[in-house]
Amino acid sequence: HYNFCAGPAALPTAVLKRARDELLDYHGHGLSVMEMSHRGEDFVAIAERSEVDLRELLAIPDNYRVLFTQGGASLQFAALPYNLLGAGGRANFVHTGIWGKKAISETRHLFGDVHVAASSEENGHSAVPRQQEIVLSADAAYLHYTANETIGGLAFDYIPEAVRPDGTPVPLVCDMSSSILSAPLDVAKFGVIYAGAQKNIGPAGLVVVIVRDDLLDRARDDMPTLFGYRALAEAGSMVNTPATYSWYLAGLVFDWLKQDIGGLTAMAAINARKAARLYAAIDGSGLYANPVTLRNRSRMNVPFVLADPRLERPFLEEAEAAGLLNLKGHRSVGGMRASLYNAVSEAAVEALTDFMADFEKRRG
Numbered sequence: 001h002y003n004f005c006a007g008p009a010a011l012p013t014a015v016l017k018r019a020r021d022e023l024l025d026y027h028g029h030g031l032s033v034m035e036m037s038h039r040g041e042d043f044v045a046i047a048e049r050s051e052v053d054l055r056e057l058l059a060i061p062d063n064y065r066v067l068f069t070q071g072g073a074s075l076q077f078a079a080l081p082y083n084l085l086g087a088g089g090r091a092n093f094v095h096t097g098i099w100g101k102k103a104i105s106e107t108r109h110l111f112g113d114v115h116v117a118a119s120s121e122e123n124g125h126s127a128v129p130r131q132q133e134i135v136l137s138a139d140a141a142y143l144h145y146t147a148n149e150t151i152g153g154l155a156f157d158y159i160p161e162a163v164r165p166d167g168t169p170v171p172l173v174c175d176m177s178s179s180i181l182s183a184p185l186d187v188a189k190f191g192v193i194y195a196g197a198q199k200n201i202g203p204a205g206l207v208v209v210i211v212r213d214d215l216l217d218r219a220r221d222d223m224p225t226l227f228g229y230r231a232l233a234e235a236g237s238m239v240n241t242p243a244t245y246s247w248y249l250a251g252l253v254f255d256w257l258k259q260d261i262g263g264l265t266a267m268a269a270i271n272a273r274k275a276a277r278l279y280a281a282i283d284g285s286g287l288y289a290n291p292v293t294l295r296n297r298s299r300m301n302v303p304f305v306l307a308d309p310r311l312e313r314p315f316l317e318e319a320e321a322a323g324l325l326n327l328k329g330h331r332s333v334g335g336m337r338a339s340l341y342n343a344v345s346e347a348a349v350e351a352l353t354d355f356m357a358d359f360e361k362r363r364g
């Protein structure tokens with residue numbers, strides 16, 4: 001079977017096998033990682049290794065802290081303004097789809113006013129605003145954007161610059177839930193990067209936050225302890241009991257990326273081939289269509305519709321019978337969506353495009 005789920009998503013088979021082999025008795029220690037004290041030597045070693053590997057994969061500079069926290073990426077929608085609005089100012093956003101909108105709503109709900117610096121709402125989220133269209137407010141505290149909108153399949157093709165109209169730079173904050181680790185990244189351009197784990201990192205529940213250390217001083221003092229980046233950083237992400245097993249599995253994924261794939265440059269090349277194959281299949285057909293402008297097409301999430309919506313049901317049924325799972329689009333937009341995260345192999349994409357061509361020949 002091939003799993004094209006948008007999240008929780010497929011994990012590398014090699015990782016699942018290793019987890020199975022280590023499940024009952026971790027390296028002869030007589031217990032499962034799930035049963036270990038998070039403060040014990042063995043788990044602390046697992047935690048430290050995972051951070052070292054993630055730092056190496058993303059070439060994270062030393063002045064950034066890496067947090068392994070919980071509550072999903074959605075909890076960061078709330079934690080971010082608490083952590084970054086302590087010195088006043090307003091949160092600024094580039095709005096390119098449903099997840100960005102949720103981040104905006106949560107900030108508004110908690111702190112009232114926000115400034116939307118640019119939006120792709122007018123073009124139906126089919127193209128990301130250009131740099132010159134992003135106009136921050138004079139009181140911008142930071143600029144938040146969503147690198148890859150998981151539902152719309154809309155991705156930034158550049159890293160925006162976050163500067164107030166008077167030229168003062170402000171921290172750039174990015175929701176990278178559905179694109180982190182899919183390609184190399186210049187972390188130094190960002191103030192905060194955060195990502196829910198359940199796409200390219202590991203099991204749901206865990207959230208990775210990468211924060212520049214000078215930003216740890218901007219927090220409001222009225223926030224829940226567990227939101228606090230400083231508290232998490234100082235406690236090695238162990239303010240309370242962390243999601244130990246998810247964290248361990250994330251470590252196995254990082255190791256797989258390093259050892260089996262050969263790092264993020266190699267991963268990016270594989271991801272580029274996968275996406276090119278699927279978009280070519282869509283663009284070359286009379287049955288399938290994707291509305292996103294070429295430069296902003298996501299390599300991770302590929303939504304597409306069928307020319308005749310009545311064929312959607314048979315498409316999904318036959319795909320599932322052929323072992324191609326979870327191709328149904330997000331419930332809010334319908335249609336189809338194939339997610340091509342790191343763990344989805346080139347063979348999986350080939351099986352999908354073969355099926356699509358065959359389906360079109362028979363039913364299109």
Ligand code: PLP
Binds near residue numbers: 006148
């Ligand atoms: N941001 C993006 C880009 C996502 O794709 C998702 C979930 O799919 C979220 C945020 C929300 O993540 P969570 O369900 O972990 O809160």
